[in-house]
Amino acid sequence: MKAHGLIAAMGLAVLCTGCASGLNSHQKAELKHYESRGQAIQEKNPGTGAALGLLPGGGSFYGREYGLGVVNLLFWPLSVLWDPISGHDASEVINYHATKSHVDRLRQNDLDALDESLRTGELDLTQYTLEKRKVDQKYRYN
Known part of the structure; x- marks a missing residue:
């Protein structure tokens, strides 16, 4: 009976901790x-995250998933199957969100500079519109 409970607990842990949602x-x-x-x-090196996953909870802690890191620490060495x-x-995921924020910030800085050029009269409305299209094209993903 104890063996069945242990197997069930380990199976549940595998199901819960192996649910890393990537991109x-x-x-x-x-x-x-x-x-x-x-x-x-x-911000984070995926190879390092995978390598640290061989240590007890290391991959999850490196990826800022502290709750999963604790669970993986408790289920080590079994967690070596999913933690890398x-x-x-x-x-x-961390790199994706950092990149999205960075690109949004760059785009906003370019748009602010354009707005300032329009406000000061360096650009007329036609030039502003053309430059804004260039900025949109520079940062657009499609």
């Missing part, structure tokens, strides 16, 4: 797009 296909493509343009930010993937995926 969806659209987000992966978007991140690749920004990487190709040199606009991506890498969790560490890798969490690193990619």
